[in-house]
Amino acid sequence: xKIFVTGGAGYIGSHVVYxxxxxGHQVTVFDDMSTGTKKNIFPEVKFIKGxxxxxxxxxxxxxxxxxxxxxxxxxxDVGESMENPNLYSENNITGTINVLKxxxxxxxxxxxxxxxxxxxGIPEKLPVTLKSExxxxxxxxxxxxxxxxxxxxxxxxxxxxxxxxxxxxxxxxDPSGKVRGLEKNPQNLLPVIMEVATGKRKELLIxxxxxxxxxxxxxxxxxxxxxxxxxxxxxxxxxxKNKESLVLNLGSGQGYSVKEVLERSILITKKMxxxxxxxxxxGDAAALYTNSKKxxxxxxxxxxxxxxxxxxxxxxxxxx
Ligand SMILES: NC(=O)c1ccc[n+]([C@@H]2O[C@H](COP(=O)([O-])OP(=O)(O)OC[C@H]3O[C@@H](n4cnc5c(N)ncnc54)[C@H](O)[C@@H]3O)[C@@H](O)[C@H]2O)c1
Numbered sequence: 519x520k521i522f523v524t525g526g527a528g529y530i531g532s533h534v535v536y537x538x539x540x541x542g543h544q545v546t547v548f549d550d551m552s553t554g555t556k557k558n559i560f561p562e563v564k565f566i567k568g569x570x571x572x573x574x575x576x577x578x579x580x581x582x583x584x585x586x587x588x589x590x591x592x593x594x595d596v597g598e599s600m601e602n603p604n605l606y607s608e609n610n611i612t613g614t615i616n617v618l619k620x621x622x623x624x625x626x627x628x629x630x631x632x633x634x635x636x637x638x639g640i641p642e643k644l645p646v647t648l649k650s651e652x653x654x655x656x657x658x659x660x661x662x663x664x665x666x667x668x669x670x671x672x673x674x675x676x677x678x679x680x681x682x683x684x685x686x687x688x689x690x691x692d693p694s695g696k697v698r699g700l701e702k703n704p705q706n707l708l709p710v711i712m713e714v715a716t717g718k719r720k721e722l723l724i725x726x727x728x729x730x731x732x733x734x735x736x737x738x739x740x741x742x743x744x745x746x747x748x749x750x751x752x753x754x755x756x757x758x759k760n761k762e763s764l765v766l767n768l769g770s771g772q773g774y775s776v777k778e779v780l781e782r783s784i785l786i787t788k789k790m791x792x793x794x795x796x797x798x799x800x801g802d803a804a805a806l807y808t809n810s811k812k813x814x815x816x817x818x819x820x821x822x823x824x825x826x827x828x829x830x831x832x833x834x835x836x837x838x
């Protein structure tokens with residue numbers, strides 16, 4: 519198939535592109551390189567440097583008979599979204615509307631979208647399921663939910679067929695070492711730990727150790743990026759075989775605390791990883807994990823690499 523990938527030079531997009539190529543698909547990557555890296559652009563892809571906010575360029579780039587779009591391009595820094603919400607409305611909401619308009623012009627009906635666990639906010643009950651309340655408590659999460667609602671409507675109106683994949687915390691790197699681009703100025707726990715282990719950052723900040731969790735630090739569900747890539751390939755097949763759209767939670771089913779992840783990282787990297795406890799960040803949930811039950815049922819989702827040690831080991835292989 520011919521797949522158009524926005525944000526394919528980024529961390530998750532590049533892993534998915536690698537798997538699409540392995541399966542024999544033809545891939546075009548459209549990326550403005552704001553956080554993507556050249557290292558992530560494989561020689562086999564057609565690369566177009568462009569911003570999804572440039573409607574004309576985006577629409578021209580989509581000429582060529584694409585079968586589906588995978589839409590990763592977005593801003594994802596939760597803290598920044600609270601300080602500069604307009605930037606997030608523009609990039610994540612207007613940008614996605616532009617993608618949808620270009621798809622309509624080029625008669626492309628299928629889209630797979632990177633949504634997030636952030637659409638749930640602070641859950642009342644764990645594990646999070648698709649029945650949990652959608653109540654984002656940061657602006658980033660709101661932009662993802664807003665876009666999902668647009669998709670839901672367009673799908674009802676028969677305009678598109680979509681998969682909204684709500685990732686929990688992505689981590690790890692391709693176990694065969696084929697994807698090696700490092701994230702620019704990452705904010706998530708795992709790449710930050712890696713940067714401290716390599717000496718690029720001074721210390722890890724642990725935001726709060728007085729939560730009602732096993733050791734007081736926040737608990738999250740870490741999902742290996744290769745398992746995420748596999749879920750994208752399977753979701754694409756699902757959209758091809760069925761007429762309906764798909765909304766899925768993608769996690770490993772297991773919660774690890776920040777302190778546990780830090781401990782495992784020290785053991786695996788054999789490096790000093792200095793850490794400092796600081797105040798809680800407003801809007802952080804104590805714990806967030808999912809059972810991905812529907813994903814297991816609908817697309818036969820079976821995470822293979824998502825145990826915390828494999829996630830850390832495959833990351834360290836690249837960062838060290
Ligand atoms: N990393 C996670 O744990 C996680 C969790 C949930 C959801 N997501 C979502 O997954 C997607 C990919 O995340 P990632 O971790 O790979 O981030 P990333 O920053 O590595 O990748 C985003 C890519 O999109 C490109 N981009 C951004 N704005 C653009 C624009 N306006 N026009 C064209 N290209 C643009 C960037 O250059 C980059 O290559 C995002 O939509 C993010 O919100 C990520």
